[in-house]
Amino acid sequence: MSSRRFYCPDIPPVGSMVQLNAMESAHALKVLRLKAQDPLTLLDGNGTLAEAVLIVSDERQRQERHALCRVDSIRRIPRPTPAIHLLVAPPRGKNMDTVLKTATELGVETITPILCQFAVSKPDVDGKATWEQTLIAACKQSGNPWLPTIQPPCPFHDALGATPKRGFFGAVPQSWSPSSETSSPFGDEPLALWIGPEGGFSQAEEQLLMAQHVTPISIGPWILRVETAVPALLGAIHSLAKRSNAL
Amino acid sequence: MSSRRFYCPDIPPVGSMVQLNAMESAHALKVLRLKAQDPLTLLDGNGTLAEAVLIVSDERQRQERHALCRVDSIRRIPRPTPAIHLLVAPPRGKNMDTVLKTATELGVETITPILCQFAVSKPDVDGKATWEQTLIAACKQSGNPWLPTIQPPCPFHDALGATPKRGFFGAVPQSWSPSSETSSPFGDEPLALWIGPEGGFSQAEEQLLMAQHVTPISIGPWILRVETAVPALLGAIHSLAKRSNAL
Numbered sequence: 001m002s003s004r005r006f007y008c009p010d011i012p013p014v015g016s017m018v019q020l021n022a023m024e025s026a027h028a029l030k031v032l033r034l035k036a037q038d039p040l041t042l043l044d045g046n047g048t049l050a051e052a053v054l055i056v057s058d059e060r061q062r063q064e065r066h067a068l069c070r071v072d073s074i075r076r077i078p079r080p081t082p083a084i085h086l087l088v089a090p091p092r093g094k095n096m097d098t099v100l101k102t103a104t105e106l107g108v109e110t111i112t113p114i115l116c117q118f119a120v121s122k123p124d125v126d127g128k129a130t131w132e133q134t135l136i137a138a139c140k141q142s143g144n145p146w147l148p149t150i151q152p153p154c155p156f157h158d159a160l161g162a163t164p165k166r167g168f169f170g171a172v173p174q175s176w177s178p179s180s181e182t183s184s185p186f187g188d189e190p191l192a193l194w195i196g197p198e199g200g201f202s203q204a205e206e207q208l209l210m211a212q213h214v215t216p217i218s219i220g221p222w223i224l225r226v227e228t229a230v231p232a233l234l235g236a237i238h239s240l241a242k243r244s245n246a247l
Numbered sequence: 248m249s250s251r252r253f254y255c256p257d258i259p260p261v262g263s264m265v266q267l268n269a270m271e272s273a274h275a276l277k278v279l280r281l282k283a284q285d286p287l288t289l290l291d292g293n294g295t296l297a298e299a300v301l302i303v304s305d306e307r308q309r310q311e312r313h314a315l316c317r318v319d320s321i322r323r324i325p326r327p328t329p330a331i332h333l334l335v336a337p338p339r340g341k342n343m344d345t346v347l348k349t350a351t352e353l354g355v356e357t358i359t360p361i362l363c364q365f366a367v368s369k370p371d372v373d374g375k376a377t378w379e380q381t382l383i384a385a386c387k388q389s390g391n392p393w394l395p396t397i398q399p400p401c402p403f404h405d406a407l408g409a410t411p412k413r414g415f416f417g418a419v420p421q422s423w424s425p426s427s428e429t430s431s432p433f434g435d436e437p438l439a440l441w442i443g444p445e446g447g448f449s450q451a452e453e454q455l456l457m458a459q460h461v462t463p464i465s466i467g468p469w470i471l472r473v474e475t476a477v478p479a480l481l482g483a484i485h486s487l488a489k490r491s492n493a494l
Contacts (some may be wrong), residue, residue: 015471060380080467095335098345142469220327220354222389231475233399236483238466 001041001049004032005058005140006067007147008042011050014071018042018052026065026224028054043139045147050074075199084108084234084240085167086148087159087199089116091226096127096160097134098227104148109190111135112151114159118199128152156205160212167192168237169209170229171216172246173201193237195229248288248296251279252387253314253436254394255289258297258313261318265289265299272314275301275397287316290386292394297321324392329488330356330412330437331481334406336363336444338473343374344381351383351385351395353481358382359398361406365446375399403452407459415475415484416456418463419447440484442476 004148006024020028028034034054042050050070086108088094096113102113115122124187131150139147154162166189194201194209201209218233253271267275275281281301287298299316333355337343343360350358362369378397386394401409413436423475441448441456448456457463466479 077468098474101472102479103471105467105471105475106479107469142471144469156273219482220352220355221324222352222391224352224389227345228352228478231478232349232353232485234480235466235479236486238479239483239486 001143002039002051003039004028004034004040005143006040006042007045007136007140008050008069009044011044011048011074012044012071014074017055017068017070020067020069022065025065025163028067029065033037035068041143042071043143043145045136045145046137046192047077047079047145048074049143049145079109079146080107081188084237085110085112085163085190085192086195086230086234087112087114087163087192088195088226088230089119090153090197091113092120094129095225095227099230100131100134100148100150101138101141102231103234106133106238107140107144107146107232108193108234109146110149110151112159112163113153114194115153115155116197117156117202117205118197120197120199157208160208162196162232163192164190165192165212165214166190167194167214168217168233169194169195169201169206169214170196170224170233171206171218172223191237191241193230193233195226195233198226248391248465249286249298251272251275251281251285251287251389253287253289254292254387255297255316256291256293258289258291258295258321261321264315264317267314267316272312275314276312279309281314288390289316289318290390291394292383292392293325294324294325294392295321296392308455322379326356326393328354328435331484332357332359332410332437332439333442333477334359334361334410334439335442335473335477336361336366337400339367340447342472342474343378346477347378347395347397348385348388349382349474349478350353350481351382351391352389353417354391354393355395355440355481356393357396359406359410360400361441362400362402363444364403364449364452365444367446369442404449404455407455410439410457411437411459412439413437414441414461415464415480416441416448416453416461416472417443417480418453418465419470430447438484438488440477440480442473442480445473456484 008023012018038046038054040052050071051073052071055068055070086103259265285301287299289299297318298320299318302317331354333350337360
């Protein structure tokens with residue numbers, strides 16, 4: 001895989017030509033100043049990785065920012081299992097970008113911003129386009145060809161009805177007591193990970209989650225920011241689900 | 248525990264008075280504008296949490312930014328086991344702050360910035376004072392009374408000699424192959440977690456780590472930024488070490 005990765009939602013068959021969109025073309029020609037025959041990797045956000053080369057890159061083409069590529073090989077990458085659905089009370093501003101990036105690197109399938117009782121930040125539906133750009137950038141950066149789907153912001157109760165029942169929620173640690181053990185049987189069935197706002201889920205919300213057999217989990221006894229809870233709990237779940245690669 | 252937490256390296260016995268330092272006093276009196284009898288929590292960075300009240304806060308004292316507290320109760324919090332020693336190739340600028348914050352929230356004992364072959368950022372010894380302020384802020388934010396020790400930046404080879412032998416290093420995923428299982432026996436002995444720079448450890452560095460029985464581990468098949476690898480692998484280690492609290 002080339003370290004120069006580009007988003008190309010419609011990758012044609014091997015031997016065919018494809019033109020990158022305006023934003024990706026600008027990235028290739030203006031930012032990286034790639035030249036003819038330079039190798040690059042395309043990812044379609046739907047599990048396909050293609051090795052390609054930049055075909056022509058004369059001055060006129062560079063000016064017009066049309067990057068044309070020839071596809072030389074294609075790989076289908078299996079969708080990671082179990083699918084992890086992240087439901088997260090969005091933290092403020094830039095911190096939501098951090099959440100989106102880490103969730104992409106760690107391979108979640110969907111991300112649903114949830115509106116909780118103790119929410120600090122009311123997510124804007126207009127933010128969705130920006131969030132999608134962040135997810136695409138994170139796919140390119142991490143090499144993950146599976147673009148997570150970002151759902152529209154959704155009230156907690158609606159999300160609860162629409163989500164796979166199995167999973168975990170990030171709990172504010174209740175005590176200094178020694179940890180007990182989870183012995184969840186993991187299979188290939190989808191999992192939900194619920195991360196509440198900085199103030200945590202309300203007691204009512206926690207009870208609804210537990211009534212659906214969503215298991216409370218915390219990493220250590222201290223308070224985690226949302227931006228820390230997301231990667232730490234995804235790391236724990238990968239490890240519990242044996243998705244971590246001990247090489 | 249009050250949600251207003253202050254760093255106070257010398258907490259006196261119950262019933263005694265203590266004056267917060269200039270920075271903490273400014274935080275209490277100027278930023279939060281606390282008043283007489285307001286409750287606050289003190290943490291000494293060495294495992295002690297104290298509940299206290301602000302004693303006087305007249306206008307003169309507020310101007311001079313001297314916050315005087317009376318200690319009402321004290322709790323000793325056991326040092327988390329196994330101790331986790333983080334050795335990390337520091338990412339650029341603000342991203343190192345993110346690493347320090349998450350490592351504090353997730354309870355590591357020491358942090359050593361390491362100089363690796365593929366380093367992107369040469370850490371500055373002068374940065375240490377700023378890093379310590381970040382760690383103190385993260386202790387206050389997360390309620391962790393154990394302030395991590397930050398070591399001076401250290402070449403990879405020197406760090407290797409000075410570190411507990413057991414542990415893991417973050418590996419760039421080598422293949423799409425299904426994950427295998429780690430069956431590390433975890434006890435109370437200290438653990439090291441090694442996180443390399445964005446380009447990963449060099450082959451020579453990886454071989455030295457493996458020669459010391461430090462186990463390669465990765466979370467999923469994609470490339471993680473250092474800021475993601477630190478919390479995700481700490482989450483996985485907590486979970487492997489049964490340090491995660493399933494309540």
